[in-house]
Amino acid sequence: MTTKIPAQQTADTTKVNTAEATPLIPLPPTAARALAAGGSAVALVGTFLAWTWTDEFPGNLTVTGYPGGLQVLTLVGAALTLLFTLSGYGIKGLGWLTPGGTNSPVIWTALGVFGTTGYAIGAISYELGGIVNLEPGAWVSIIGALIAVIGALGLPVDQPYDHSDPNPGTWERITQPFKAPAPSRAKELPAWAEILIIAAGFGIGLYVFAYGIATEDSELFIGFLITAAFGFTAIGRAGLLKRLSALTAKHRNITLAAAFAAAICFPFTQTNDQFALIGANILIFATVALGLNIVVGLAGLLDLGYVAFLGVGAYAAALVSGSPQSSIGVQFPFWAAVLTGAAASLIFGVVIGAPTLRLRGDYLAIVTLGFGEIFRITMNNLNGNSGPDVTNGSNGIPNIPDLDFFGFNLGIAHDVLGHELTRSGNYYLLMLFFTAVVVTVFRRSAESRIGRAWVAIREDETAATAMGINGFRLKLLAFALGASLAGLAGTVQAHVSYSVTPEQYQFAGSVPPNSAFLLAAVILGGMGTISGPLVGAALLYLIPAKLQFMADYQLLLFGVALMFLMRFRPEGLVADRRKQLEFHETGQLDVPEDKPLPEGATGVAKAGA
Known part of the structure; x- marks a missing residue:
């Protein structure tokens, strides 16, 4: 199925290119979203079952009903996938999760769940001596993660507006910087609510950072890196980071104070x-x-x-x-x-x-x-x-x-x-x-x-x-x-x-x-x-x-x-506006192919040429 993205106008009313958002796996959108939601739910349920019979693997994955170690990371990734998928259904109260796009976050979180769970199964098999050491919970989670990936790849890929290639390849469509249709203007929040959102953002960042440092085993840390990388990318594609950046730019002094307050709390979160x-x-x-x-x-x-x-x-x-x-x-x-x-x-x-x-x-x-x-x-x-x-x-x-x-x-x-x-x-x-x-x-x-x-x-x-x-x-x-x-x-x-x-x-x-x-x-x-x-x-x-x-x-x-x-982010993980404009397409006006240039006009190049 092919979904057309409507053309948008930039701030200077200049038209930019649009591209067709075709799914990577041809599935009806309703079925694809149902598979993504169902698969992530199955993967989540699998984390409450035992993944191995021995506690020799770090994290004690033998307990039923209480996730531990790498199971927690799979649970978090599956929960995010489920929330992003449900947000795409237009469920009231979840629309704020995806202000920038509904499909790309599902793809990235689903891939993250599959990667974390697959790594866990591989590590268990390698360290304990084969897949015979796996309990049913591990198989339930990996099958659910695979179903979620199939469903996510069946969703139309959110396309960047400045993509100059009308038929981009699979890898380019996943990795290109996403520019979603301009959403309706968000309701203006009171100042105290914006400050609370900034504080909550730094609180979550402190928890994630402290969790990563406190991981004592290399197996758990590698799983943490996989989950964090895919999760951070998904949150960015959803548009949440952009909205948080807008709030921090609006309240710069409060942002700095919140950042250092969170940093001060860090040593009190560590017991080692x-x-x-x-x-x-x-x-x-x-x-x-x-x-x-x-x-x-x-x-x-x-x-x-x-x-x-x-x-x-x-x-x-x-x-x-x-x-x-x-x-x-x-x-x-x-x-x-x-x-x-x-x-x-x-x-x-x-x-x-x-x-x-x-x-x-x-x-x-x-x-x-x-x-x-x-x-x-x-x-x-x-x-x-x-x-x-x-x-x-x-x-x-x-x-x-x-x-x-x-x-x-x-x-x-x-x-x-x-x-x-x-x-x-x-x-x-x-x-x-x-x-x-x-x-x-x-x-x-x-x-x-x-x-x-x-x-x-x-x-x-x-x-x-x-x-x-x-x-x-x-x-x-x-x-x-x-x-x-x-x-x-x-x-x-x-x-x-x-x-x-x-x-x-x-x-x-x-x-x-x-x-x-x-x-x-x-x-x-x-x-x-x-x-x-x-x-x-x-x-x-x-x-x-x-x-x-x-x-x-x-x-x-x-x-x-x-x-x-x-290759994929030359401006760095945290880039200023100048670097983003320098290393990426700016969406400048293309030369219409059906209208020749005025006589004597030269030096006009197509965007992305």
Whole structure:
């Protein structure tokens, strides 16, 4: 069956292309939706039955009537599939679930349920020694998931309006950015209701993030990644993320407050100190990535040695921390150590940037890469043999004492509102404060006159210079500001890890942060945005920390992931409007094929050509 999508008008009343939304499997729409709903319901019921007879598989999938482990993920995915499917029936009260499109969310959630359940069955069979270890519940869920996928693929695929190919392939129709018909204007909600929606959104995000960190088994974490990836895509295709973004843009200050309130609650959701430590390291990684975003995302300077500034701040703080192995032998209060680390990185940023920022592109990248390696080698050589005894060479500076604020020692656990806040939780909250400072600096800088000049330099430095912008001075300012923010995070990292060594600050390695992972976090998350590097850094730190058995293939998998990202979402996971327009079709007016151009008119190209 073929469904025609009506032509729409863009904001400037320009017509754009439309394409026929043909289902991937030829089924009547009513039957397809019934299969999707029925299959997801069957998969959901299967999660309440035992999937295996032994509790040797993580998650204890032997209990009937109480889902656990991977069963919970299948249950959540099946419930979302069922809700999106019922929303397509036009049931009153569910229309808000799909403001942007009713079919694409069903397809993605159904595929997610099938992927999670299939992975669970494969993992059980592999670890326990064959499919004989499966109980009926697993078969019920996988059959229901398969039926739901068949039904979902029988629904007409929501088509993008700017698709220039009238006969797109299957993969293109699934992966193309979806632009649904403009829905009727939503009823204006009172301000308090919009604020509650923002709070609920961050609350759900906190729960999902805390659940992912708290997964102790790699099998459960992989299933979590599958469910989260497909579920997030489905929610985006449904239009819910776009509406939430509109609310957050309307209430920006409240959004920032809600985000940090949710982040403050994170250590109180963790009972394992190791998981809280992962959260603290993610914040360190994310803060440094946000500083790099000033250099790369705003000013457009490719810096491949940025991790060296993190090392400068960490070494400066370690030398004045009072460590017995420090060659200086002094102990500054923490506020003075923070200023020392930030100032040292700032000075190095100016010293390195002044002679090198007259270079552009690949040449600048090579010079900064050399600086990163020079820093690491120098820290190795300042060992008393190859050079002065300052950094203790490859042994680094160990035994860095914990911080103490007015009698509040961050190295010991404290009881806060009846909950034990561990050492990692203490440092997490401290790092969250510095993250708030860096976010504020980034936001104010990006929205200022200097920030707009940085963007102009990034887009075309020659044109910016012709307009009167002092490119060198502003690039040096971006380089110095980014370096000082990295040094700020380095001071906390030195105390969190108890020691600093040269091997921690390489261009590439198996453990972040390093220059390659920092740059990838900015690109993956979305250059020039605030939340993009935070999301990218969280993913790039969390996944290696949870899947340590894949350490030998980490860089290979990382490269493959970047290739897919560049192919299907080059603007990053969280992209600003400028990047979306740069990397995707804009729906500009096509040249009518039946009407020739006026005589003398040239240079008009079709959209997408």
